[in-house]
Amino acid sequence: xxxxAVEELAPLTEEQVMEHLAAGKLVEGLQHMSxxxxxxxxxxxxxxxDTEFVSAPAYLRAAQHAPALNNFGSAMSIIQxxxxxxxxxYRLLGDLGVDMDWLIYERPALQFKYPYAFDVxxxxxxxxxxxxxxxxxxxFVLLGDVYQSSTFGPWKRALAKVxxxxxxxxxxxxxxxxxxxxxxxxxxxxxAAVDWMFILTLEWFGLPDDLKVxxxxxxxxxKGKSNDELRQxxxxxxxxxxxxxxxxxxxxxxxERDEYVMDCPFPARFDEERREWLLDEGPVSWNEVxxxxxxxxPMNDDYVRTLQxxxxxxxxxxxx
Ligand SMILES: [Fe+2]
Ligand SMILES: [Fe+2]
Numbered sequence: 001x002x003x004x005a006v007e008e009l010a011p012l013t014e015e016q017v018m019e020h021l022a023a024g025k026l027v028e029g030l031q032h033m034s035x036x037x038x039x040x041x042x043x044x045x046x047x048x049x050d051t052e053f054v055s056a057p058a059y060l061r062a063a064q065h066a067p068a069l070n071n072f073g074s075a076m077s078i079i080q081x082x083x084x085x086x087x088x089x090y091r092l093l094g095d096l097g098v099d100m101d102w103l104i105y106e107r108p109a110l111q112f113k114y115p116y117a118f119d120v121x122x123x124x125x126x127x128x129x130x131x132x133x134x135x136x137x138x139x140f141v142l143l144g145d146v147y148q149s150s151t152f153g154p155w156k157r158a159l160a161k162v163x164x165x166x167x168x169x170x171x172x173x174x175x176x177x178x179x180x181x182x183x184x185x186x187x188x189x190x191x192a193a194v195d196w197m198f199i200l201t202l203e204w205f206g207l208p209d210d211l212k213v214x215x216x217x218x219x220x221x222x223k224g225k226s227n228d229e230l231r232q233x234x235x236x237x238x239x240x241x242x243x244x245x246x247x248x249x250x251x252x253x254x255x256e257r258d259e260y261v262m263d264c265p266f267p268a269r270f271d272e273e274r275r276e277w278l279l280d281e282g283p284v285s286w287n288e289v290x291x292x293x294x295x296x297x298p299m300n301d302d303y304v305r306t307l308q309x310x311x312x313x314x315x316x317x318x319x320x
Contacts, residue, residue: 009097010038021221026153030096037220041152042096044222046103048146049089051114051139053104055082057303058118062128074172075128081165088158095154105311109304110296117200119297120275126180130193132173134201134238140166141234142205142223149224174241181245191247196275198238198249203267205231207286235260272297 010033012020017034020027027033033041056079063075094100117135122128143166147159180186206212206227225233235251239260242249250264265283270276270292 006035006038006042006097009033010035012037017220021151026156027151028153038096040220040222041155042093042098044146045089045093045096045155047113048143049086049093050112051118052082052089053086053307054112054114054118054303055079055135056086057306058122058299059128059131060306061299062122062124062131065123065125065128067125071125078132078169078172081169085162085165088155088162092154092158101311105308107304109301112296112300112304115204116293116297117197117204118303119300120196120200120272121299124189124193126186126189127193127197129173129176129180130190130197132169133177133241134173134194134197135204136166136169136173137237138201138204138234140170141230141237145223145225145230145233149221151221177247178245181247187246194242194247194249196270196277198242198251199264199266199268199277200270201234201238202231202251202262203289205234207290211286232260 009030011030012032012034014034014036017027017032017037020032025032027037027041030038059075059079059082063072063079066072066075090100090104093103115138122131140163143159143162147156147163150156150159177190180190209226209228212227239249239251239253251260251262253259254261264277264279265281267284267286267289269278269281269284269288271278272292
């Protein structure tokens with residue numbers, strides 16, 4: 001069983017949900033949901049939990065290159081946080097009628113819903129701390145918005161803890177980057193990592209507002225800001241920081257337009273084996289990008305297999 005049908009679980013009509021929200025009340029459980037609300041909150045929670053979950057094997061791969069044991073310890077504590085964040089999301093999905101065993105341990109790798117960026121391997125300590133500075137910053141921007149605006153009470157309250165831990169992750173990234181760029185070799189390595197990771201993180205925020213499909217995310221207050229606004233917020237944090245440490249990024253603040261603008265084609269074609277943007281080929285359609293996302297990238301199968309291995313091999317699996 002994947003999940004109980006939303007119609008059986010969520011008893012309210014759209015109008016009743018809207019009324020409840022208009023009265024300034026939070027949604028506390030299935031009793032306050034309509035089928036559409038339930039479907040939408042399941043979708044956004046799944047993306048969030050999957051993102052936290054897959055960051056664990058992605059960071060673990062890179063953490064093995066930690067320069068010293070205490071650095072490895074810091075990485076482990078970040079990974080432990082991410083698993084706890086994933087647990088919050090999956091646990092809430094369980095309360096919302098989703099079969100957690102299937103969702104976490106039996107679901108095929110291709111059906112996981114985390115951003116494509118995590119499908120591209122992190123191969124060094126430098127890449128791990130760059131991910132802390134950019135990917136964890138993206139997580140912080142997205143979850144900070146949910147924390148402020150979400151109408152789903154149980155998630156909103158849980159995010160108070162998540163928010164604090166994400167602050168530690170991105171501070172870990174920034175502290176390391178500041179240290180690394182003082183040395184010419186370190187600076188070069190950081191620049192090489194930022195060159196492919198910056199644009200991948202911009203994609204993380206999803207389709208531009210004029211192409212977005214799931215409008216209920218804003219209508220229902222699952223989050224407060226649109227994809228493009230969140231992308232701007234992220235650039236507002238990352239671009240000045242990279243400028244400050246002397247790392248080039250393909251974006252700048254345009255005072256006249258009062259927003260950050262990209263200095264390279266976006267969205268663009270990505271060579272996932274070489275981890276390189278084919279910017280000379282010019283911008284591509286979002287259609288091409290979503291096709292790449294749907295096919296998933298090089299590490300998808302490996303990471304999901306790592307996460308599911310214990311369950312699959314220790315007899316925990318339920319008889320079919
Ligand atoms: Fe997290
Ligand atoms: Fe994090």
